[in-house]
Structures are given as C-alpha cells and as structure tokens.
Amino acid sequence: MAVAYSLPSDVSPATVTNTRSLLRIIALALISGAAIASRLFAVINFESIIHEFDPWFNYRATRVLASEGFYEFWNWFDPTAWYPLGRVVGGTIYPGLMATSGVIYNVLHALHLPVDIRNICVLLAPGFSALTAWSTYMFTKEMKDESAGLLAAAFIGIVPGYISRSVAGSYDNEAIAIFLLMFTFFCWIKALKTGSALFGTLAALFYFYMVAAWGGYAFITNMIPLHSLALILMGRYSSRLYVAYSSWYAIGTLASMQVPFVGFQPVRTSEHMAALGVFGLLQIVAFAELVRTHVSSKQFQSLLYASVIGMGILGAGAIIGLTYKGWIAPWTGRFYSLWDTGYAKIHIPIIASVSEHQPTAWPSFFMDLHSLVFLFPAGVVMCFRQLRDEHVFVIIYAVVASYFAGVMVRLMLTLTPVVCVAAAIAFSSLLDTYIEPTEPDVADDSSGKIAETAPAVDAASSGSSTAVSASSSTAKKTKKAPTAPPSVSAVAAAMTPSKKGEKPRGIFGLDTRFIVLLNAVGMLLFFVLHCTWVTSTAYSSPSVVLASQNPDGSQHIIDDFREAYYWLRQNTPENSVVMSWWDYGYQIAGMADRATLVDNNTWNNTHIATVGKAMSSSEEVAYPILRKHDVDYVLIIFGGLLGYSGDDINKFLWMVRIAQGVWPDEIQEPNYFTPKGEYKVDDMASPTMKNSLMYKMSYYRFPELFGTSQAIDRVRGQQIPKAGTTLDYLDEAFTSENWIVRIYQVKKEDILGRDLKSANAFAQGKKRKRTKPPVRRKATV
Amino acid sequence: MLLLAVLAACLLPLCLASSDSDYAKLKQLAAAGNGLIKLDEHSYNILTAPNRNWSATVQFTALDNKRRCTPCRDFDPSFNTVAKAWSTVPAPERDSHFFGTLDFDNGMATFQKLGIQSAPIVRIFPATDGPRRPASGVTTPISYDLTYGYEPGPLAEQLSKYTPVPIPYKAPFDWGRVGTFAAAALVLVTTLRFISPVLRSRWTWAIGTVLTCLVMTSGHMFVRIRGMPMSGPNGQWIAPGFQNQFGQEVQVVAMMYGLLALAFFMLTTVIPYQTSPQRQRVQVYLWSFVIFIMFSVLVSCFRVKNRGYPFRLFL
Secondary structure, eight states, rough: OBBOOOOOOOOOOHHHHHHHHHHHHHHHHHHHHHOOOOOOOHHHOOOOOOOSHHEEEEEEEHHHHHHHHHHHTTOOEEEETTTTEEEEETTOOOTTHHHHHHHHHHHHTTTTTOOHHHHHHHHHHHHHHHHHHHHHHHHHHHHHOHHHHHHHHHHHHHHHHHTTTTTTOOOOOHHHHHHHHHHHHHHHHHHHHTOOOHHHHHHHHHHHHHHHHHGGGGHHHHHHHHHHHHHTTTTTOOOOHHHHHHHHHHHHHHTTTTTTTTTTTTHHHHGGHHHHHHHHHHHHHHHHHHHHHOOOOOOHHHHHHHHHHHHHHHHHHHHHHHHTTTSOOOHHHHHHHHHSHHHHHHHOHHHHHSGGGGGHHHHHHHHHHTTHHHHHHHHHHHHHHHHOHHHHHHHHHHHHHHHHHHHOOOHHHHHHHHHHHHHHHHHHHHHHHHHHHOOSSSSSSOOOOOOOGGGGOOOOTTTTTOOOOOHHHTTOOOOOOOOSSSSHHHHHHHHHHHOOOOOOOOSSSSHHHHHHHHHHHHHHHHHHHHHHHHHHHTTTOOOOSSSEOOOTTTTEEEEEEHHHHHHHHSSSSSOOEEEGGGHHHHHIIIOOOOSSOOSOOOOHHHHHHHHHHHHHSBBHHHHHHHHHHHHHEEEEEEEEETTOOOHHHHHHHHHHHHHHHHHHTTOOOGGGTTTTTTOOOSTTTTTHHHHHHHHHHHTTTTTGGGTOOOEEEETTEEEOOTTTTOSSSSSEEETTTHHHEEEEEEEOOOOSSHHHHHHHHHHHHHHHHTTTOOOOOOOOO | OHHHHHHHHHTTTTHHHHHHHHHHHHHHHHTTTTEEEEEEEEHHHTTTTTOOOSEEEEEEOOOSGGGOHHHHHHHHHHHHHHHHTTTTOOOHHHEEEEEEEETTOOOHHHHHHHHHSSEEEEEEEEOOOOOTSSOOOOOOOOEOOOOGGHHHHHHHHHTTTTTOOOOOOOOOOOOOHHHHHHHHHHHHHHHHHHHHHHOHHHHHHHHHHHHHHHHEEEEEHHHHHHHHOOTTTTOOOSSSSSOOOHHHHHHHHHHHHHHHHHHHHHHIIIIIGGHHHHHHHHHHHHHHHHHHHHHHHHHHHHHHTTTTTTOOOOO
C-alpha cells in the first residue's frame, strides 16, 4: 500500500508508547496551565476580589467556616439576613463549595502556608477548571480515544461558555459543579462499560459531592436514568447496566439525603421520580431476564413479557397516583418553567426577573462556543456511526442540554461540556483521517503493510497529539468495491456502521491533507483568539468594580459600589437595617456588614414583594412599611448619570410586578406606563411613576447637577423635568462619586406628632418664602 | 384619565338624565349581542356614565382590515369568548357587569378623548355607585395587562377579579387536537409494519437529533418564548442588538451551522471512501472551500450583531 509521506520505521514500539504518554502528560499540564491562566484576566485587570452577587454570600459563609469551624458554620443562624425573620444558613445552602475551600484552607495552614481565605475563594474556580479539563479528557477518552480527549480538554479549558462562570473571583457553586458533573458522568460511563460496582460507587460518591455543591444536581439525577431507559428501550439491557445503575442509585440517593437542604426530596418530589422509576423498572427487567435464562417454555416467556409491561405500567401509575394524592410533591416552579416556558412569567415573576433566566439568542451561543457550535452536530453524527452504549449518553446529553441552553442563558453552562466532547470527537476524527499517511490503492487490492508507526505522528504544538489508528484497522483488508456510482457508494459506506475490512478508505496525495489540516489548524487558532478576546473583554468584569476608558485609552475604574458599602460600614450604627432591592442584599451583608430585608436567596416572595411595594408606592404609603420593618437606610442603584444600564429604574417594573402579585389591588403595572404604553421617566411619565419612592429617590436633586441645562438620564436617553422631586419622609444620606449608589436615611416620626409632609412644608415655607413659590403639592391623599 | 372620562360624560348630559332607561338599554344590547355590546360613541358614554352602579369591561380595538391591526384581530375572538362565557351567568350577576367592544371606526372621538394610540386595549370600569362600588373608592378605569397573553384563559382569570362572580370560562375541549392525535396514532399503528425499519434506523434518529441541536443552538427557543416576528418592520432580517433576533435568523444560522457540520462530516467520513484520486481531490477542495466561506459568512453575521467584535475572515 502506498503512503503519502514516510514515517521513521526504526522506532521501537516501546519508544512510541512512552513518547505518547509523555506528550499526553505534557499536553494535559499545558492545558491546565492555559485554563488557569486565562481565568486570571479578572485578577490582572482589576484585583483579587470576589465578583458579582452570590459569591459574596458564599465568601461570607466561607469566612465563618474558616474562622469558627465546621460545627459553628453548620448551626449558623444569620439574624441580619431577611430582617426581621433571619435565616438558618446551615440548612438552606449547598455546603459543598464552602466545605471545599474550608478543607483547602485548613490543609494549607497545616502545611504552614498562611494563605488568606479570600485568595482561596478567588482562585478556587480557576483551580477547579483545570480539574474539569482533566475529567473531560477522561470522559472523551471513553468515547473515542486519547487524542480526542486532549482536544476536548483543550476546548473546555478555554471555551468562554465555561469561563463565564468560572473566572477568578467568581466564587459560585458552578465553579466546582462542572468538574463534579463531568467526573460523575465519567464514572458512570466507566461503570456502564465495565459493569464495575466500584465505579458505580465512585459515581455515587461524586454525585453526593455534586448534590452537596449545586442545585443543578437534578440534571445528573435525570440524565443517568434517561440514558438507562434509552438503553433498555433499545434492547441493550445488560448485567453491566444493572450493576452500574443499581450501585449508583442506591448509594447516591442515600448519600444525597444526608445533605440537610435536600433531605427527603429524593423520595418525595417529582424531579427525582424518574430515577426511582427507572430503578424499579431495571429490577423488573433484571428479574425477567433471570427467569428467561432459566425457563424455556415459549408461552411462559410471552406471559412474562406481558407481566413485565404490566408491572411497569402499574409502577408508573402508582407514582402518578401518589403525586395526585400529594405524597410526592409535583415539580417545583423552577423546574416546571423549563418545560412550560410561559409559566414563570405569570406565576413566579421573581424567577422570570433574573436576567440569566432569559432565553438565549444565537449570538450568545456563538460568543460562548465559537466554532465548536457547528462541530458539535458533526460530532453527534459521528456518535451515531458507532453508537456504543456510551455514545447514546452523549447523544441524549446533546439533545437535552441544547434545549435547556436555548430556554435559559444560564444553562449554557451544562451544554458547554457536551459541545466540547462532541466537537473534539469530530475534530479528532478529521485529524485522524488526514494525518494518517496510508493511501488507499486505486486499482489492485493487494493487502499492503500498515503503518504501525502511525502513532508517532502528532501535532503536539496545538495541544492535540493525534495518536491514530482507528482508521488503519478499517483499511486493513481491502476488497473490490461493487460497481456503483462512486459518490453514492461512498456515502453508503460512510453510513453503514464500520465493519472491519469493508471498503478501502483513505486520502490520496499530500496537497489534500495539507489544505484540510491548514484549514483545521487555522480554525483552532481563531478559536483561541476568540476565547482570549471574549474572556478578557466580556467575562472578566467583577461587576462590583466597573471599568471604563479614558479618552486616551487608559483604564478608568469606577468604584462606586465599594465606596458606598464602606460608607455604610463606617458611618452607620452597627445594628441599622438597610433596605434595597434583593440583588444587592448579599453585597450589603458581605461588604457593609449591615442587616438587610431581602437578599439573593429569594426564598420568601412576600418579603420581597413588601420591598417591591415600598419602592413602587408613594412616600406616604411606603413610610409606614419602612418604619414597621425598622428600616434605617434605603439603598438604590442609579445609573442615569453614568449610563449604567443595570440600575434600579430598569429593574423597577419587576418590583412592580412582584408587588402586584401579592397586592393586586394596590399596585398595578399599567399605571406605571404612559397612556401610550411607554415606560418613561421624563415629563410624560405617569403620575404613579413620578410619585413612586423609587423614582423620587433616583432623581432627587438630579437636575441640579446640570445647572441651567436640561438634565438627561443617560441610560434611558430621556430628559428629566427641571422641577425635580421632593422627599419628605427620607433624607439623602450619601451619594457615591458617579451617583451609582444613593443611600437615603429614613426620618423618624416628627417630634411634634405632625405627619412629616406637613412638617416639611412648614419648615420650608418659613425658610424660603420669597425664593420659592408656596408648596406646589399639598397633602391631598 | 378620570378627568377625561368625567369631562366626556359631562358633555353629554343625556346620559345623566335617565339612568334607569340606560340600564335597561344596556341589558337589552348585551342580550342581543350574545353578552357583548358593540359600542359606538353614544352607547359608550352610557356604559361609562359617571354614576353607574354596574361595572364594565371595554375592549378598544380596530378590527377593520384597512387599520392593519393584526393583534386586534388575534385578540378579538378571545375577548368575545370570555364575554359569551359571562352571558351564561345567572341574570342578577350577569346584568351588573357588561362587556363591550369599541371599534376605532365607530368611536374615533372617544379614542381621541382618551388619547389611545395603540390597540387592542382592555379597560375595566368599576361601578361608581351602588353596592358594587369598590371598597377602596378608586373608580378610575383599570387597564388589563396584555402581557398575560391573548388567550381567553388568563383573560377570564384576570377579569374575574373585577366581576361579581368569577367568569365561568372553561377552555373548550380541543376536539381537533385529540382527533389529530388519535388519527396520527392510528396511522402509526397501522403502518408500523412498514415504517418500523425507518423508526429503527439510527439515521432517522440522527437526523432528528442533529436538527434539534441545530435549531436550538440557533435561538429557536428565544424566538418562541419572546414571540419574535419572522423579520423586522422594514424587511430587515437581522435584528439589531446582541440579545435579540428575528425568526428568520434561526433559519439562516441553523442552515449555516448545518452546512458547516455537513462539510466536516463529508471530509471525515464520506470522502475517504472515494476511490478515484482525482474525484477525491476535487471534493476535498470543494468542502474545504465551503467551510472557509461559510465560516466567514458566519463571522460577518456575528459582527453585525456584536459591533465590537474585532476579528474577521475574508468577508
């Protein structure tokens, strides 16, 4: 057989194997390095700081864990959150993340490495991303081979879809959860392939870790049963499946019930019923198989089949019946809203209000996955070509995850691993085909020598050492093709699952190889450039600190949030209560150390609606609410001066909606729109809007800033009326440098017993009789 | 708003005069219209008279074809169904709440007075007099929030808050759907013999899987959930903005992804089986070229969506 280029033939097989494993280790080490390094943009561009919102709570909890020990942390009751209700922290969190950092902290301190707990928290996500790359390598290795595994590891190491949730400082559950997800799946595949109870148990243990770490564990809880069910339906039941599933389910479920926040959910809620149902079905099928091997009578077997189906239906009916009776809780709203996409908006606005729960438009997919997004279907098709048991898993994963990612931006995170795996399978098949030096024979079918040395070929430079040789085995025996139109027969040959020695396959010539490989390597380079650009510009902002550019191109840091939080910490009594919208609850608790009414753990809708009502009603209505909740300060975010679009006026409609859900008589969303149905803050704004506490606080004294010229809100691009708003029940306490954070102090009741409005009017009328016309608005309500 | 309504009513002293005869007239109109009053200027003023002891739900719409209001025509049947459902309520309750439709062409002046610029709009006028006057004393019209959707179900549910008894609306049993289902199942069972090879073929499933993945990653769910139109108002098919897209983009982007995936599939699995070197070479160059061009097109599309994107290929 001809070869397109010759390979050194004097290398011993042992050398080849050793070189291969050395290259593999080096490649993995480099991938880990790249994965960690690319996540450090956030630290380099800004500083070592905890990002966003939820991480601030995790950080605070971890600090408690590190300083006071695990038992204190476990029994921690936080009286400052959800004032005046308080929060039992130990029973309402997934403790996996904090426990992980706590262990790392204690180990490092035992080794006399005095690392600050903050740095551990900041760098935890990059560290675990290296582990994710490794577990993806292991997973993909089971799907195809090591070279595909290395490619998959390289992809997931730098793909923005995963970096978006795991940059340094993004100290959130997802930081460790994706590693656990991939490793649990790897253990499951391994258990399924080998029928080993050991790997089944390992899968269960990592499942337990996952349950302890992230609410998204329900994804595993349903993926593995779905895979098993598909295998049973395909007639691929085997004792390996039985052992793997039973060991995973029994141990995994018992273990997961040890997490207090999960408790008895695995046997009481619908999310977990699929796993239980498949477990039952598997027992029935196993029993039937057992009987079948021992009984020969044909009638008995058909009877058996009928009874298996009957029992399956009976079991399903029992689960449904129990759900109706209320023994099994129906799907929770969060889960249900994935299927019925209009559900959340109507019934649970608080879920619909979160920006990461919005559906995903295609640019987000391309931004997060780049070229992998179209390699992914090609990889899925290649899984169909072989269709071993583990390929079924990738296929199901691909369908389910791409649907979920389409429904919610946030679930892009679960899609990313399977995209990397499938794309790596496709890409490495391409490289295998075009690097393989053997050329098929055109005319004669003499069985030539196979290039045994093919594995020596590699492209280690791109992190993709391509050890071939699935293809060489198929090219081994060559037989004359039947006479058919060549292209048709080629497609047909590709479609039929590869059996040994069916048709010759291979590439002729060097130029063809060259052009394809050039194209491929170019695409990889572009991918790397894209990932670096996206990571450095889009995903590395801490959102606590904002950055803008000066006219000369240098970076200008906007640090309003911390300025305001530190002001609160240093200038207010320690027991004061701060009211803000729930987004900022964790940050206030973490940075300002003050009690908050509501925070990002949105467990009590009524409490949030109360805050929403206070913000969206007039001062007179809001004041009693504020006083009853002991609120001393009200904190709002206002972006109008700077053009910061994530401010409270833009979130205001959600406050209205959530409040409306609880008080439909008092708060009505249409009242906040102009008669034309527009959302305006200028002269045209509806009276309800103009009188709402949020509007007044946002634009209080705002026009004064512009002197004689017209005040313009830069976010909404609207002109703010010159007259400005007046506040009678609140005092402006602090406004940050760029006006992003504004803090108001709630006045105490008037000492003379007047209502504050008339007291104010009296005071003002006395002072400024001549400069100002008498009070424009009398207390009419 | 209230001011305008009052003003409008004051201009027509007629309706203040004889409330009883007006009420009888409204009842008669409602009975004639199957629970729904087709309003004009005059009857609208009667219905929303300032001293009414009844409440009313009024739909402001523009159904005429020349007004080109598609949402109006979408919403109208739902409103009519709910009004009809209301007409089945026992007479005492039924006659204390009315449903009316005011078309733009019948009540231009009213539309102008109320400053209504868009349609459809549903407003609920609470009773201002008598036992059904709201306890809070707020009698300004309440706008129904159309973000609940145009379906009769949520409309009835929301309106029931303002009617004396809940609107007895039940979603009609969807015989068409059940019939289609049954027919499909029947066809499936009868042809199972013939189509089972198709169903059992892995490539049927492969095509289904790949199509699902392609469509989902092209933002199909975004278009469905947000109810995005197929294309923009002036024929543009790319929606401006990063987190935004039209229905047509799903098709175009899915096709590009599909073509690129196909090119990779051809290069990897089909072309190696080609036995003629010349033919194979042509195909390799062809598909490589396809990848290059399609990828360039894709990147340039992405540049349109994301203005700050610094990279480009040949386009």
